[in-house]
Amino acid sequence: MARPHLTETEIQSFRSEASEAALSMIGEDGVSQLSLRRLAKRLGCSYAKPYTYFRDKEHLLDAVRGRAFGHLADYMTAALAAPPSGPFGAPYLQFAFDHPEAFRLMFELRQEYMSPETREAQARAWKACTQAFHDAVAAGVLEGDPELIAHVAWAALHGLASLALANQLYLGKSVEEVAEGLEAVMDGFRPLHARGGAKWLS
């Protein structure tokens, strides 16, 4: 009885290479231009080889999303590490505008499937985004349930980024203006003595 020829690392290696290449292609031409044939050509393999490593295209895209969430986690971690109490929201918007196609893929409104691995990468990104809120509450800069504050702030930020990317901000309000408004709103989470203090967006 012959055992599998491919080692686990070889499998992971191909999956990584494929999803990273796919992410890169998506960044260049958008997700609608990604086909398995084109990806295979880029990888230098036949168009059917990915089917050995991914159940179908949806599972491949899931892996790509996982990588993208990983990148977001790294990006947020790095951005928030630098200044000890820097702005919270700006890096998230920055990521969205710097990598619009990746952002679109990650937060597509229609997602057929999400693997535990991708869920995990997503949770890492979430943690990186929200750590600052925990710190701020601990330091007395914000007050309330940090997770709840984070969800509210993130929903607002994410809505802003989404509407801007979908080109659906209306009637003469720019991203900057709305961000200013969010800024003012988040002030409600600050204890009275800290109102109008350090910005969390810019």
Add this chain to the structure above:
Amino acid sequence: MARPHLTETEIQSFRSEASEAALSMIGEDGVSQLSLRRLAKRLGCSYAKPYTYFRDKEHLLDAVRGRAFGHLADYMTAALAAPPSGPFGAPYLQFAFDHPEAFRLMFELRQEYMSPETREAQARAWKACTQAFHDAVAAGVLEGDPELIAHVAWAALHGLASLALANQLYLGKSVEEVAEGLEAVMDGFRPLHARGGAKWLS
């Protein structure tokens, strides 16, 4: 030299019928299942007929989006008309959860094209959503620039709806909890004497 056989109303009639049927099919099976062949079968015409009325599939989807925005406008108008100063945000979330596929189509992060007609329908929907904010500011229930308040509130609401539809609300926070948080945050727009007053979400 023969003049066009189709009257403008006939053209509009087919376009309406086609986009309404398409919207309905999308509501049933999702946008990924909509093909021109299936739509044509439903309409009882050949699969190429739509090309006489729409430049390509993207233009058809644009028309469908226009109809969907029209429905949203009607829905919000009706919902906000009933109680003179009812909750602002709840109907929007309701629409999103009642018509998830339509919502997904309308706010898809990747939109290739938007016609002036669709832009207009979108503006109507936006107006219906924001009228309540203008009223509230006029009545002294909220204070500030109504358009800015509306943008901020809408960004937050929209982010919440999007994350919920994409199944990306994290780690034990429900839509209701985050909505509660938004509620608290919007309190920041209320004049001091009105804080903790009428809810705008539920």
Add this chain to the structure above:
DNA sequence: GTTGTTAAATTAACATTGTCAAGAAAAATT
């Protein structure tokens, strides 16, 4: 090393799709 067996990769093939060209049918003008 040869040989048999199993896994992996490639190619062939199929169904579906968007799109367009060529022809058929219908309608309007003469």
Add this chain to the structure above:
DNA sequence: AATTTTTCTTGACAATGTTAATTTAACAAC
């Protein structure tokens, strides 16, 4: 009625996701 123009349908093509068939490569036993 004849002609011309418009609309509609059918046929065709290329691209895509996917699976089946086939070839190639890796391992095990001898």
